Amino acid sequence: MRWMYHIGRYMRLLAKSFRKPEKLSVFKDLLVTELESIGLQSVGIVALLSIFMGAVICLQTAHQIGGWIPVYTIGFTVRQTMILEFSPTLIPVILAGKVGSNIASQIGTMRVTEQIDALDIMGVNSAGYLILPKVVAGVFIVPFLVVLSMVLGVGAGAWIGVATGLSPLADFEYGMQVDFRVFDVVYALTKTVVFGFILTSVSAYHGYFAEGGALEVGKSSTKAVVWSVVIIMVSNLILTQMLLN
Amino acid sequence: MIELQHLEKSFGDHHVLKDVSATFERGKVNFVIGRSGSGKSVMTKCTVGLIEPDQGRVFYDGRDFISLSGRERKVIRQEIGMLFQGSALFDSMTVQENVEFPLRMFSDMSDAERRDRAAACLERVELADAGTRFPAECSGGMQKRVGIARAIAMNPKYLFCDEPNSGLDPQTAIVIDNLISDITSEYQITTVVVSHDMNSVMEASDTIHFVHQGSICWHGNREGLLKGGVKELEDFVFASDLMRKIRKNV
DSSP states (O other): OHHHHHHHHHHHHHHHHTSOOSOHHHHHHHHHHHIIIIIGGGHHHHHHHHHHHHHHHHHHHHHHOOTTSOTHHHHHHHHHHIIIIIIIIIHHHHHIIIIIHHHHHHHHHHHHTTHHHHHHHHTOOHHHHHTHHHHHHHHHHHHHHHHHHHHHHHHHHHHHHHHHTSSOHHHHHHHHHTTOOHHHHHHHHHHHHHHHHHHHHHHHHHHHTOOSSHHHHHHHHHHHHHHHHHHHHHHHHHHHHHHHO | OEEEEEEEEEETTEEEEEEEEEEEOTTSEEEEEEOTTSSHHHHHHHHHTSSOOSEEEEEETTEETTTSOHHHHHHHHTTEEEEOTTOOOOTTSOHHHHHHHHHHHHOOOOHHHHHHHHHHHHHHTTOTTOTTSOGGGSOHHHHHHHHHHHHHTTOOSEEEEESTTTTOOHHHHHHHHHHHHHHHHHHTOEEEEEEOOHHHHHHHOSEEEEEETTEEEEEEOHHHHHHOOSHHHHHHHTTSHHHHHHHHHO
């Protein structure tokens, strides 16, 4: 029954976080900071992983197809893999590791050093001040990172296909366009918005209720990453079932 | 003035506060002393609303804090300044930004007015030149003084200090004690200091409440403290050889 306690406390924290900010100008400043922290500072890792994954998917697909499967399948597979699963799911998982641990340790340190108590005593809604800008930034910026990942992954696939002679550019381009459905992108971005919310809010939850000292902050950071990933995976299954049926 | 009436608080089976009633007077430094684990910090947290008491009432100048709505509590909270044991400065902000923070959140001051007010508060704690430093670049004593500057930025009516001298050398501790004392009389604040540092108590206290096992078992002033009269109090106050010698001389 412990999990019910956590769900209840998480819901209450969200309700507290989503109250009107004390001062809109302060909220805007915090939001810009978080957009930079969650978004811009993650561009490098997202780009790196996407380029290599796109390239590897291209090579693997080329290796799998025999003589009777058309070469344009390579472009098709790279596109579908990147758009449907790799970018919208694995990028948020990677961000849960990078951004989630950062959020949990930052808020957790503020908790154990009484900085959150200081906010509360001043009359500041500490949950709203600390968590809302991170969640809004996550929901807003993660889809952009995912779109970037899709573009770079498919681009890298095309480049490696041409560079290795496994797929002429014309075939790859044709494969990229075959049976393309805009709904696939809508589906991917819908998932991404949800995952952006999960990775920021779950991490913030673990940091906000950290207790003790440095050791506990470390543990809360680990828990934040593990639970964010678990919840993202479970949500992925549920959302896929809901959206694709 | 702050009044506590019959506060009770338990954590599971552990009864931490037992029928605590006390009055903290305006313009005075009201000390709450007691051994570690006696319930001092829980009492303070119940008073400022960080912990909800199971029973009892807290009055801020007649306003029943416990029964107020969140919005009404917020008004009182903006009248409270608090100095934490570890200073609790926001480490991502400079000293100047820390002091400006409550003004930024709750006042309509312009940037220039905020800067001036923060500079005046820092000047008051003799840290006029430290505005651009980050908390990590300040010594423990400086951090406490920044904490005081932040606490007085909004002209509070009530000031809470949780172990203000912990981790400080005796000379710096006296500076902090005197600062708390001076600010209290200067701004006519109701100040509550939670401490178990007897030097501080003898230096800065106007009234003293002794907490033992979750109850206030004695209250009085410095002179009364040296006279003793309650066994638990005497065991606490005269635990050190120095205090025993002082008592003999008195």
